Amino acid sequence: MKYMLNRLSFYLLAFLVAVTINFFLPRLMPGDPIQSFLGRLAKNGGQITPETIAALEALYGYSSTTPLWDQFIQYLSSILAGEWGMSTRFFQPVFDVLGRGMIWTLLLVGSYLIVSYLITTLLGIYVAWKRGTWTDSIITVGSVVISSIPSVVMAIAMYFIFASNLEWFPTGYAYEPSLDPNLSFEFIGSVAYHLILPLLCMVALGMNNVMGMRSNMINQLGEDFIVMGWAKGVKDKKVMLQYGARNAILPMITSFAMSVGAIFGGSLIIEIIFNYPGLGQVMFQAMLARDYPLIQGYLMIMTIMVLGANFIADCLLFILDPRLRTQLD
Incomplete structure (x- = not known):
């Protein structure tokens, strides 16, 4: 049991590190998701006003004027609450978009x-x-x-x-x-x-x-x-x-x-x-489309899959290999 708890603690720490990287990595990419969306809106003849920009930033949880640290705290809160945001490309919750692709x-x-x-x-x-x-x-x-x-x-x-x-x-x-x-x-x-x-x-x-x-x-x-x-x-x-x-x-x-x-x-x-x-x-x-919420959601799923697979492998090795149990005893 001690071995499993130690491994679980390690993977939780790895998950927190991955979440941090997951937040900053898309923001290192050139471009801006809101500006990308506004570009498509202007191309289709839509009207762009300061109110439109403010509404989009509130909807997608992204603002170029908000400090990164504040964005990161807000992002962590959303992750823990199970709210992964809205996709700027598909105009749907990230969970719904990823869920359709995840099946296949x-x-x-x-x-x-x-x-x-x-x-x-x-x-x-x-x-x-x-x-x-x-x-x-x-x-x-x-x-x-x-x-x-x-x-x-x-x-x-x-x-x-x-x-x-x-x-x-x-x-x-x-x-x-x-x-x-x-x-x-x-x-x-x-x-x-x-x-x-x-x-x-x-x-x-x-x-x-x-x-x-x-x-x-x-x-x-x-x-x-x-x-x-x-x-x-x-x-x-x-x-x-x-x-x-x-x-x-x-x-x-x-x-x-x-x-x-x-x-x-x-x-x-x-x-x-x-x-x-x-x-x-x-x-x-x-x-x-520089869709930050969707990119972050995808990377989050990959993180969970990789860490989950490694944790399951540790459990299987502990069960199947008596030498490992003997060493821990």
Whole structure:
């Protein structure tokens, strides 16, 4: 219990630091969200008065004349109260805008985590067991080459080859626009069909995890308890899965937690290229419009996701690894 409380305290402190960075980072960007909005308003023929500017600053909680420290105190109060402000780009509460994109991003990222880590873990175990063979060479070299391709290049290539030219997959959206969202087989099938290409792209980029699992597995195969298992005549399959893989997978839990931020960052680029309506699209439009509340809301969600994933990983390691509990006792 003491260990969990210490870890929880650490993540709460990290959250406060991230909130501070989250506040100042958008304000370091050139531009002004209110002026950006007024520019769009003037372009559409709207009338700009001092009263209009004052009303917008009150609505969006931003004022160029208010000291940063006062803005920061107000921002912290709003965060604790669960009020993340209004989007200057969509003219809706930040929660509502992010909520719509979050559904599709969680579907994409969640599917990636399940599919990718299942594939790479099993492949890593297999090639470690077959180390030194042609199978090992082909899979390990192939995984390194594929994962070394920049995400932008991979996404653009897959988009033009499989969606634009061959027309095997749709060129955008999360489902067929003519369908109404419901739990029908037609709608679910359309969602799965639109998900395939972005998911394949992310899985291909995550193939470097094969090397990590392979390395962990090879290290385990040299341990005394593995040799003892072979000496006792334990079947190879049991030695590989129950003896070696069970311990080799523990570092992969930490690796998974640490990669959550990079996964969401990679999904941002992929969502933009594949025109997938997730948080990546929302963030892209927010940056173009200098939408501070929406940018801060997005970064806040990423912070919660990363810290939450690392805290869950710490809990899992504490439960699964008896050596850690022994050291703490």
